[in-house]
Amino acid sequence: MNNGTWQIKTFDELTTQELQKIYYLRTEVFVVEQKCPYQEVDNLDLVAKHLWYENETGEILAYLRIIPAGAQFDAIAIGRVLVKQTARGAGLARQLFQHGLDQVSCHTVQIEAQYYLREFYKSFGFVEISEQFLEDGIPHVAMVRKVHD
Secondary structure (H helix, E strand, O other): OOOOEEEEEEHHHOOHHHHHHHHHHHHHHHHHHOOOOOOOOOHHHHOOEEEEEEOOOOOEEEEEEEEOOOOOOOOEEEEEEEEOHHHOOOOHHHHHHHHHHHHOOOOOEEEEEEHHHHHHHHOOOOEEOOOOEEEOOEEEEEEEEOOOO
């Protein structure tokens, strides 16, 4: 994944083409691939920063959103973390999440991780702060990474 570019934009900075690509990919992964019908597009998109990696042809291969503190949790939240199915296995998820953390490096971050991915998030310093719970029929766990002085 060397020939693409990383982008980060607020909702108001997104072009309509970029927004369509983001929504298409998020629906492809979270609704269709995971067979989970739910309201994927929500009002948090309006306040989030949208971070993605696109290849040289402009196809988005990885995406996440960063939500300011107070909008979802008391802490900053990172969510909608995904890598397009055809781009998995090349380390792009780790690069994506590290880029996201780099944007908020001085702040506590909270996530609601799919339960099977909790070891991945622990490798970035996150700890579990809840029992397993179902969100839209998929097992999740709340996790946090605190900033230490």
